[in-house]
Amino acid sequence: MKASKEAAQLIFIDCAPNRARSIQYWANFWLQNNHLPMSRQGKHQKTIRLIDDEDIAVKCHTWIRSQGRTTTPLKFKEFVEQKLLINSGITKKKTIAKATTTRWLNVLGYSFQSQKQGTYYDGHERPDVVEYRKLFLDKIYSYERYMAKYEGETMERIPPMLKSNNKEIILVTHDECIFYSNDGKRGVWTKTGELPLRKKGNGRSIMVSEFLSEECGRLKLNAQQHQENSSIPQEARTYLKPGKDREGYWTSEHLIDQVKTKAIPIFETLFPNCIGLFAFDNSSNHAAFRHDALVASKMNLKPGGKQPKMRNTVFGLNNQYQSMVNENGEPKGMKQVLIERGLWKNGLNADCQLCKDKVDDITRIDCCARRIISLQPDFLAQKSALEEAILEAGHLCIFYPKFHCELNFIERYWGAAKRYARENCDYSWSSLQRVVPVALESVDTIMIRKFARKAWRYMDLYRNGITGKLAEYAAKKYKSHRCIPDYVLVELNKVE
Template sequence: MVKKAYPQDCIVGGPGQRPIILVTHDESTFSSNDGRRQAWIGPARHFLRPKGRGQGIMVSDFLLPWSRLSTESLSEEERTNSDTQLPLYATKYLEYGKTEGYWDGKDLVAHVLEVALPMLRKIYPGYQFLFLFDNSSNHGTYADNALRVQSMSLKSGGLSQKLLRRGYMNGDPAQVQEMTYQAIDSHTGTETTLAKGMKVVLQERGLWKDGLSMHCPKNLCCCAAEILSREEDFLAQKGMLQEEIERSGHLILFLPKFHCELNWIEYYWGEGKRYTRDNCRYTIDDLRSAIPQALATVKNSTIHGHYHRCMRRIQAYRAGLGYGSPEFGKWTENYKSHRRIYFKTGDM
């Protein structure tokens, strides 16, 4: 039984299918010196602002179409009666720089698997979740054993090469090819696992040609790396984030590049940053307390409204309308309710 109320028009799924809930994600940075650009000052007075952006905090968060991802609808017992205690919000904070380092793809995967998914499963049991991510390079991070030529050398062996997972030959998953081999360490006399190089892998596939170099200058199909990268098993290699979400039984989509207007979480960040700028005192301590307060001020009705605005933009793109055109503006902005467009399609 779902304990949290939600708008039914935000749930996808046909008869006999598990209903699907959209879950969007994004990261944003808040800087301690990111304050207002204008101020009222007296005559012959100067408004001095700190130079530079100052220290900052990276925030990673998840939104549903109607609210933040939160366990506030659960009782304290339900929140703690599990293997790990569920947080109130899925929000993750990181003070980037020398102290805590920087957020990377593995951090995001851990955020999804260890925080977001346990919360979603607890609040909405029996549902399937469709995660939306932008096309950040962090979101395309690969597992250490992924089938990627970037992790290989031309020759076999060597401790610097990563041990890759099994591949397959001739486009047939049944023809398994091992990417490692066993060898005896000359120093210790023990058996160790080493990585096959591109040359051996291509020889086993019948694709090696004498004189092939590891790389060619113009991405032509005349080097070992380019030939191997075009093999079906290498082309089918997915990023770590996509692999882990699909392995857990859920869905994932990546938003088009340079189309932040399709993600309603961007407006959520805008609301939060407006609050922090209004309450900015140019110190990292104030920023630490201001960010949670800022995000808490964003109303669920505001999030829900931005979600529907993004859905109307997607519909406008599907109708072939160009962004910025008068027709696009009418489609996406002029409406009487979240479910009804202001005009008919034939009026355009």
Template sequence: MLNFYTNTQSKTYDAWGASSCQPAIAGGRGRYCALKLRKLTRQFIKDRSILPVNPYGDWNESMLVDEDLANDINLYLQEVGREISAKKLQQYLAQDDVCAKHGIEKPIAERTARRYLNALGYRFTTPKKGQYADGHECDDVVFYRQNVFLPQWRHIQHRMDSWITADCLPEYGPKMPGLQVIAWFHDESIFYAHDRRKRAWYHKDAPATPYRKGEGASLMIADFVSADFGWLCSPDGRRTARRILKPGKNKDGYFSNEDIIEQAEEAISILKECYPQYEHVLIYDNASTHLKRPEDSLSARKMPKGTPKEGQNWGIEVTKRDAVSGKIIYKADGKPEKTKIHMGDARFADGTPQPLYFPAGHSREGVFKGMAVILEERGFGDMSKLRAECKKFKCAPVGPGQEQRCCCRRILYNQPDFVNIPLVLETACKAAGVTAFFLPKFHCELNFIEQCWGYAKRIYRLCPESSREDQLEKNALNSLDIPLDTMRKFANRSRRFMDAYDRGLNGRQAAWATRKYRGHRVLPEGIMNELEKNSVV
């Protein structure tokens, strides 16, 4: 009020009543407040004493209004990490140095500490699930990710459309010459009949209702998806590569490598017929079903070192199938019947075949030679004194450029023809003129179809619960109607992970670097240091 009254630039200069109304209006008050201001100002001019302070509400005010104290508490809670408790906060605020710094006169109760934790944004609940990083940094996984998959992805990335997150429009830029590449990601997911949303609004007096035990009938769906077209199907929607399976021993069985290949061939047929103007790439998870090798392919895993004794032989144990239908033959106890076959021929360094079994005319015709004989034929010298395998196959490390010759099995493992064995799925796709990639193990964040499954299951869980299998299939297929814009946002997130790995970040750093944080959130100091070293922040 005095500022308005004495300021010559003010419109209320030398106007007593108007100068009192201005701050009253600014504070959302009325004439009574202006009257009080005039009285207090006259008192101040008369005796120049300190203006009276209204103590209303001060005695019931939390100590957290002190920003310095709130910041110190936040720093302490970050140091505690997952071991946060109200008791520890109570003990922290009772420390002599903390009390002296912030003027705390008496300790707080544990119940007050719980209220402080709630006020600071902490909740006593189960942790939210984020991006997992189990197995991301195993040596073999890192090697495959950095030296196999990422170079393959970089080779096609510059001929793909990148989608802007805001409105999901294609961002056209300079592209490498050649056909535009469409990446189709493959995966399977299972829907359960009793999988429904559990959390909802219930009346406090609502009675407990009986529920069905178990997950109920299941339905597995396997499909391809791309950020350009969505689910893989013909433009008219009549042809699709989607596979629907009721898994179980007494139902449709389980998704096998043969089913994967059949689905891939159907997908390639649709793509070549409906989208011939593009170059297509099929991307699969690094699952054992997808990575199956031919049954007679080379493997030193169970080979014996020496030639089997008289009357014995060694071969690969495989599942026996019917010669006409190709179906698995089962024994009376329900288990698949097994049979043994010969392993295929190896190859010398010059490419000529090396039979692993003694040829016709030999005294042991058709008998497996053994690892020692195989290596001797390759020029490794006498193998009689070399052990078959190191204990638990933990061979001693060797220096750079040195050859591993600690055991027979390790030598064979490192032979080029034993290492470079084409996969059945990879060979089938290549024969059809389409490239197949395989994601690194444990890296589900790179396959954005996983997020499509999550979106679909969120919709599916809102459907009325039913144990009928036809209703299960209907609800599951209806939930797969995902907007294309949403799919492109999912694809953008997966691509950000690929870019993070391409910059040399590990799984933990990539998860933090691709996550969006609001202004009040603070990255842990250790993560910040790691990201700053890699110039991500």
């Protein structure tokens, strides 16, 4: 009984008594059968939840944002019942349970953040997220062998083994964080990751957009470097303080400007001859396209109209040139573009019902004009404005998987700075303005390297197939490791 309770406390967050009982059941089952009972998890009939509908999710996000940081499950329940369900036309339901609204908030990426922050919430193991996580890990580990590692008690630098024609790669991670003048209150419903900034009547805020690297901590020049390169800003950090005279919104243009005028010039001054791998959260803000990008969803079937003038492109095996604009200067539209590519069929519509309903079927490739265009290699290869800006400067770009804040080590930096701020700020507006920069500077480079080591440890666990609570447990237990030792991985895999 005692052992099973202890085990339950290690594995599960909630320590309900039945948790310990199921562990006793597993232990007995193991003794009798020499293997664990098959998990029933995920084998139940799947029901389709309303919240999985993208339109519903978008409406919820919009509402939650309009509420500032005052969203609670109860208020959200009111909104769902009084606005969403009545107008949705998809369901006859009129009420939902409070537990369901809480769950919906989790699915949408909102969690109740109190002092003790759990790393995991719904969305983390969603199939599309898991699939992207694998791509992300393959990509970052293909760069990792060109990176220095920091290990040991004093977090010493171990340079990468490079061939003479290889350049060293340095990971630079980014994120935005908002310090609120009401941060002193514990427990507010807030979104992790994407942070749209709203003007608010009370509770003013400062948003910080910062870049960190294991090599240098905060991305900034020291006094001497700054003197020698006076045309370059000393630090990459940018603040946005919403107020009467300000827009109050942090958009992708702000970030791209910060990357171009601060982060990249500072990086190139600090690390000449190195390539920066700039890592960002997977937020819609970071996925925004340039106005002339090849984006099927913005096109009309016919020429002209409101559609954007897109850039010239090439298609087919011979890289045949194609202008997206007619001789009279108006955009060609999908039909003309497809005719020129030999892909137009009589009777093709702009859209089809299956695509509108977002029915996901990778074998459906020619149901409508928009689908055909969106699957063209040049459209598939279209990168976001942020990524284009970084690639054009000769550096690299990567986006973290959604819901995986444990992989972006800057999250722990915000945590440490907020702890400092809580202890040293009375949360008046003047005190907040004074304390935020000090709070950020209170985190030193060694600490930042340790945060990064923990993120690498998580990545190592995930790429070895260890996820969820077990990963969280192992990441805590093997504190001093950047990679989890092989013999431990063998044991952990047995548990799973």
